[in-house]
Amino acid sequence: MSELVIEKVWKEYGDQIVLEDVSLTVASRAFVALVGPSGCGKTTFLRMLLGQERPTRGAILLDGEPLPLEPGSDRGVVFQRYSVFPHLTVLGNVLLGREFSAARYKAKLFGAARRRAVDEARRLIGEVGLSGAEDKYPAQLSGGMQQRLALAQALIMKPKVLLLDEPFGALDPGIRAEIHTLMKRLWHETQMTVVMVTHDMREAFTLATRVVALERRRDRPEGKERYGATITKDISIWPPRLAGTPSIFSPDRDGPVASLGHCRDDLASSGEIQP
Numbered sequence: 001m002s003e004l005v006i007e008k009v010w011k012e013y014g015d016q017i018v019l020e021d022v023s024l025t026v027a028s029r030a031f032v033a034l035v036g037p038s039g040c041g042k043t044t045f046l047r048m049l050l051g052q053e054r055p056t057r058g059a060i061l062l063d064g065e066p067l068p069l070e071p072g073s074d075r076g077v078v079f080q081r082y083s084v085f086p087h088l089t090v091l092g093n094v095l096l097g098r099e100f101s102a103a104r105y106k107a108k109l110f111g112a113a114r115r116r117a118v119d120e121a122r123r124l125i126g127e128v129g130l131s132g133a134e135d136k137y138p139a140q141l142s143g144g145m146q147q148r149l150a151l152a153q154a155l156i157m158k159p160k161v162l163l164l165d166e167p168f169g170a171l172d173p174g175i176r177a178e179i180h181t182l183m184k185r186l187w188h189e190t191q192m193t194v195v196m197v198t199h200d201m202r203e204a205f206t207l208a209t210r211v212v213a214l215e216r217r218r219d220r221p222e223g224k225e226r227y228g229a230t231i232t233k234d235i236s237i238w239p240p241r242l243a244g245t246p247s248i249f250s251p252d253r254d255g256p257v258a259s260l261g262h263c264r265d266d267l268a269s270s271g272e273i274q275p
């Protein structure tokens, strides 16, 4: 379970109302794409889900509990840039979250605990297609590889909710299509709830189960700061998609194995998926 409930949330900075009266329930295992004009408050909304900002009014609940006041391991995040640490290797970047959560002050793991974490980090590095790059630094990676690394870095903490702020916006179209395939596979495998900000409608409709638009209802220049954005459209993608569940309508496009273009042997042989 990882359901997010946003109840009548407002966000104001001084006199400026950025968001007004936003209510949204994001079901467990859903993938919501958040779209809207520049400056309407999408990142602000995501930062509230992360716990970096607090609503001025209203409440945000994760599985029925108010969100903790600061970011935690139950919520992972990937930004368009700067999600990874330039002075750490690929392996170091992926291990970091584990090291911090195990030893908050020294941020180092030792012995068997470190070996287990290293094994897990290497497995994830493989999952995102970066095997062989473990000892490289982010500056030695392409943009697409850096975003794959950022995904692995977020996933090692096994977040219930993954928050993505235009994570693929700076990538070339070909690389973006590849990373979409990866993102779909990871979403199906981990069955996380995902909220992704994007400017790319094609990306929104390719990945999401639901596309939600934030907009100011009254957009007169003189009233810009007096009215915040709210949800103006909420489109459920058809045929429906759900993490971990093959689509009955388009199994070749949507489903745990479909995004790979072929059926993974382990799932097929387990009888979970029909090849």
Ligand SMILES: Nc1ncnc2c1ncn2[C@@H]1O[C@H](COP(=O)(O)OP(=O)(O)OP(=O)(O)O)[C@@H](O)[C@H]1O
Residues within 6 Å of the ligand: 013, 018, 036, 037, 038, 039, 040, 041, 042, 043, 044, 045
């Ligand atoms: N910490 C802050 N203090 C004051 N104002 C802020 C703060 N953070 C965001 N804002 C304001 O909130 C508004 C919404 O910003 P936000 O970055 O959330 O928009 P956005 O929809 O993500 O934009 P874009 O699509 O261009 O990234 C902007 O007017 C911005 O200046």
